[in-house]
Amino acid sequence: MSDKHTIYSAFAAKIDAALDAMVTAGTLPADLDRKNVSVEPPRDPSHGDLATNAAMVLAKPAKTNPRALAEQLVEHLSADSAVTSAEIAGPGFINLRLDEQIWRDEVLAIATLGEGYGRSAMGAGTRVNVEYVSANPTGPMHMGHCRGAVVGDALAGLLEFSGHDVTREYYVNDAGGQVDTLARSAHIRYREALGEDVGEIPEGLYPGDYLKPIGQALADKFGDQYVGADESEWLIEFRGASVAAMMELIKADLTLLGIHHDIFASEAELQAAGKPEVAEAWLRAHDLVYDGVLEAPKGKAPPEDWEPVELPLFRSTKFGDDQDRPIKKSDGKWTYFGADLAYHMQKAEAADELIDIWGADHAGTVKRIKAAVAALSEGQGKAIPFDVKLVQMVQLLRGGEPLKMSKRSGNFITIQDMVKEVGKDVVRFTMLTRKPDAQMEFDFAKVVETSKDNPVFYVQYAHARIQSTLRKAADEDLAPSADDLSHLTGQELDMIKQAAQFPRMVESAARAREAHRIAFFLQDLASAFHTYWNAGNDDPEKRIIVPQNRAVSAARLFLSVQIGQVLRNGLGILGVQAVEEL
């Protein structure tokens, strides 16, 4: 189950050993930096099974030329029984061809490891906290949150699969002014529930119908005692009830998407526990917070009501930000940033590494929070790797026509609408067919199409086709068997080679924190299977089920089962259910 069992890392080790031998023999200087040495499949399969750039990377520091170095390496590598040929190509690549048995063994490895195929120990149990969604508890989720939710959840799944100890966390912003606004909006619905005609919801409050049930619940609970009452009498009560209700809505949406967080961290509780004060004290002690006056904002928008005020400022400029940032407002309350800073300190206490998934509209605040974590990780006495992944906007379309989204009017498209219409798996997979830091379009008409235009369908179809083939085989009294895999040749070996890349795809995707690569890999593998399957249309001898040749059929069925396994493992990372039939 360890990464040592993958073909690519096995050969990386062999090349490493060959280099060691050359060092011992005195033909290569010791202490060369080998981190840029790669072992990869060549882009062009006709070049061989594996390629390494070792000779090119090391030639210069070794003060020799690439070809001379490559010749020595080839000599060592040719001695390996698994290598059928080793050639120097182009500017100094070494191309290796491997014994076919190596690839057949990989099919067995998939079978043996099953759901564990592709898992790796790369993460080494590193505790990674992934914070995602964190939508404000002022209403149900909408599309803007959805992509971040899916991307974050898939990333968490990917990191788990690659051996990290992942915590999925949601930061509940239940302390700012927006929850007071929520409470006031709920108060209106409360009066409405008691029979009052409240008319149009005033500007600045939340108009959505989703507040009507909470208004009713408050009416049931309190009767009319707060109808004419001063805000100070009911605000806290209404706020708590509304936030709780909104979180229930959001959790329901998340459940629809198959997302479950381990921790819902409350900003209000964080503040009540005095965490921001602790952070401030530490930062002041290290001269990272000081009392100062902000410069008037630059730019074209003239600051009409700008007044210079002294505020506690965090020295984010010391860490690359454009200006220092206030952690408290002039009314003495914490700014969002001040609380968020303390929140990240809290997360860092229980994690080795932090990842935030944010919407692109928060891009402007990335620098300051990175600065804060950089400063605070010193306080923890360890460097906390911290990454903010920005997820760009999604534009909703139907048949190429943009769908209007208006939160103001309250009739925006909800997650519930979307999942109901196209299904959880389609939403998740589609959101992952584009790298997150580029904008994407989501066309309702397209994602439900059962065609190649729709990648979800395409991958699912490959999996379903495998299952259907197995059912058909059972009817013919044929079963998958690994008794004689030497029947697997040609196109079958090609497909194995492709599937065999799954473990290294997982690792490189995990390293880059990019779950979408898994989605693309699955499309390629599905395509390979469809191609393979279809070869039987032209030539019945190439079908998976060849009734007159049971040994061949058994081997091909075995291979198909393992391809299905890899597809399932990949879909599993993305949180998409593999289907048995369409």
Place this chain on the structure above:
RNA sequence: GCGCCAGUAGCUCAGCUGGAUAGAGUACCUGACUACGAAUCAGGCGGCCGGAGGUUCGAAUCCUUCCUGGCGCGCCA
């Protein structure tokens, strides 16, 4: 004005942190169903990787500088 993201085939997008002749799908053209599901497959057409400089054995990828589009930018959240 500043920051972040993007710019790759007509269109939608990949490109595995610097590798070999830049890849898929779609559209268009040609071909394949007495079927383990043709919801698919095979072949063809299609490129100054936004422009210009630079770094090195080697650049779509890194640096500089422009251009275009998106998103942001005060004690909001």
